Amino acid sequence: MPLYLDPDVLHSFRDLNQGPGAILDLIGAMAFRTAGTAQRLGLFEVLGAGPQSAAGVAAKLGLPGEPLTVLLDALVGFGYLRKSGDLYTAGPPVSPWLDRAAGGGFAPALAVWHDLLGELWQGLEDAVRTGRPPEPFYPWLERSPDRVRDFQTMLAGLAWMLAPAVVEAAPKIGGSLLDIGGGHAIYSIAFCRAAPDLTATVIDLPGALTQGRAHVEEAGLAERIHLVPGDLADPIDGSHDAVLLFNVVHGLDPEAGADLVARTARALKPGGVLLVLEPFADPPDGAGAHDVALLGGFSLNLAATQGGRLYTYDEVAGWASAAGLNGIERLPLSAPGTDELLVARREAQ
Ligand SMILES: C[S@@+](CC[C@H](N)C(=O)[O-])C[C@H]1O[C@@H](n2cnc3c(N)ncnc32)[C@H](O)[C@@H]1O
Known part of the structure; x- marks a missing residue:
């Protein structure tokens, strides 16, 4: 996960009576699914071409302004994007790793695992219960x-x-x-x-x-x-x-x-x-x-x-x-x- 967490954060989770390991995994799971969604929307290629406002991204992708802005801000929080004023920029995890137009070494893996975890892992519990993959x-x-x-x-x-x-x-x-x-x-x-x-x-x-x-x-x-x-x-x-x-x-x-x-x-x-x-x-x-x-x-x-x-x-x-x-x-x-x-x-x- 691109997000850097200070060790003190682990203590604050513990003080809130929240399992630090599991909550970090929750953030990681949300970050991965958000990045996979952004990839499917073509957002990394748009930002790979240069900084853009939320309205600019929405216009380029032909999407409504909301909840796209929420997605962009979440990606900033997860460390995938940077924001300066109104402009979003691709951060180091995106450029060049996820931007297909720039070679995107991890882009195919993100696409495959995003679909795999989102679809076939729905059957994980069934597979363990029955001993065979449902699909x-x-x-x-x-x-x-x-x-x-x-x-x-x-x-x-x-x-x-x-x-x-x-x-x-x-x-x-x-x-x-x-x-x-x-x-x-x-x-x-x-x-x-x-x-x-x-x-x-x-x-x-x-x-x-x-x-x-x-x-x-x-x-x-x-x-x-x-x-x-x-x-x-x-x-x-x-x-x-x-x-x-x-x-x-x-x-x-x-x-x-x-x-x-x-x-x-x-x-x-x-x-x-x-x-x-x-x-x-x-x-x-x-x-x-x-x-x-x-x-x-x-x-x-x-x-x-x-x-x-x-x-x-x-x-x-x-x-x-x-x-x-x-x-x-x-x-x-x-x-x-x-x-x-x-x-x-x-x-x-
Ligand atoms: C994990 S990939 C490995 C590909 C390649 N050998 C490598 O090491 O990169 C497994 C390969 O087996 C093929 N495969 C899986 N099930 C198959 C089947 N029932 N009949 C023929 N090929 C199959 C897949 O299409 C895939 O290319």
Whole structure:
């Protein structure tokens, strides 16, 4: 939350007999939903172009003056905007992070999480009571092309950052690569750039592949990377030198995760490798309190909306071992964040 709170504030909450932790979370939740609403209205792009009065913002967005002014003032209170006289200015949390016209590195994530928390998390209690998500995430996502675009853009941003470290940490791969749930195709692009003899097949849902196609064409790799619409539950065709399961098993329940790993193992040539990229439920040494909190919330999101969760390294390694793979290793990445690689090998004959 951009708002800076003096430690004395915590004492004042306590003196009012209000739980300081929960009230800070309440402010944070209101701030996040307000920022998400402002983004949907296009307010950050208007203020990114320069300071504006409330009337100026209202005219640009074609909105009534009220309650827009209340929203603007709330954003000032939350630290997203600044106000000087009558003029509102985008504060550091907005410019450049949330202004799409200025690159907006966090803009797709804000859009996805705003919708996710506002809609699918309504079902959190039901999911916990019944043991399954009331509305599954991916069909919900694929129903809206804008949402799929933001989701894949969010993942692609992370993938562009992690891909060099992933390729560096992974064993050398040549021949045929299968990227299951590879969507935006960035990891296939990175492996193909590193190995001129490599061809890749990316399997994903149709909406997700729209962005994959654009990236592959931009990279000039349309001859070597094939995008195939398909479902994770489909039989896996062919025989491959490497298969990527990157951020896929956490969307599945343990039985489906183990089954996917087993089917993947059968799709490997002798000597082939399975690469799993995940933030594991047991994060690497050095993970901070914010990492642990974010991973816990992310895992709960997976459980409530996909029927999955974050798995420990040992759980995924156990699935690979049960699938007959060996030489299983946990490889840290020389990149920020909590993602790690699990490598498992099919014995060469
Ligand atoms: C969390 S994303 C990971 C994307 C990419 N591998 C990465 O690491 O950035 C999971 C991917 O699995 C795909 N996916 C989810 N359910 C699927 C299904 N039933 N069939 C095919 N793909 C699916 C999603 O569309 C999405 O691209």
